[in-house]
Amino acid sequence: MTRLTGRNFMDLDDYSREEILLILETTKELKLELKRGYFHPYLKHKSLGCIFDQPSTRTRISFELGIQQLGGYVTYLKPGEIHLGKKESIYDTAKVLSRFFDAIMIRWNNYDEMKELADAATVPVINGMTEKNHPCQALADIYTMMERFDPIGGKKVVFFGDRTQPAHSLGLICSKLGLNFVHCCPEKYAILPDYTDIYARNNLISGGTYQHTDNIDEACKGAHLIYTDVWWWIGQEAEEDERKKLFAPYQVTAEILAKCDKNVIFEHCLPAMRGVEVTDEVMDGPHSVIYDQAENRMHTEKALMVLLMS
């Protein structure tokens, strides 16, 4: 039997296809239980510490509310309000937090520092987003797709725009589960080999594929999921004008969705810049599943906590 108890959740590549499917199957069970009004205390009296170095809406709410629904407790450690990495070493912080909490969720804009914390901690550490990846987001992205397409294997997933953390992690989960992942954007912003090499290795096992193209028609042909994210992020503000110009043709519009499979769905990790990377018509249109996707952050993260902490 597959067990994930005590593991860190730093990167999807640390998890096998079977382990990822276990998280997604557990998500389905927990979501169904909640919709039927059952609140099983799978994590009764367990505690979660949530560290954020940046603001968050979805990640914070899904972990805080999620563990409370499971019978546990949560402490929110606000951006800039703990000593981590400033007055106290990462090592000492990890050791101390491990004495208080049964797991630590951390959003931190430095993957290597987060890894240092995870290596020193004696309880599971969950990656709530770094400058490289967003594995929790990818779980919700794929779970939301599974609610629309069964099976998902062999389906075509197209990410429009910059190589953001959700793009990296979406490509990774697709390569684990055997989906065909396409990154559509100008060549300059294509996903780099530090990720595409991993996709290639996983695709040999899963049967998935990875492709970069700047050709919108080619990307859209037969696409089942169109996904986009913001065109600039923390530290890239000075590139705003250049990015707006280069990414403009890749704004997700109704015309783009019309080129895809008739059952195509639209996803965005949110927050979105409406009218920039995507139009209101798409965000609020019949193909959009963005609010299901946001809600599913909580269901997938509850499953993750149950499996790692119980």
Ligand code: CP
């Ligand atoms: N998608 C996502 O991580 O949202 P938040 O920044 O609101 O947590």
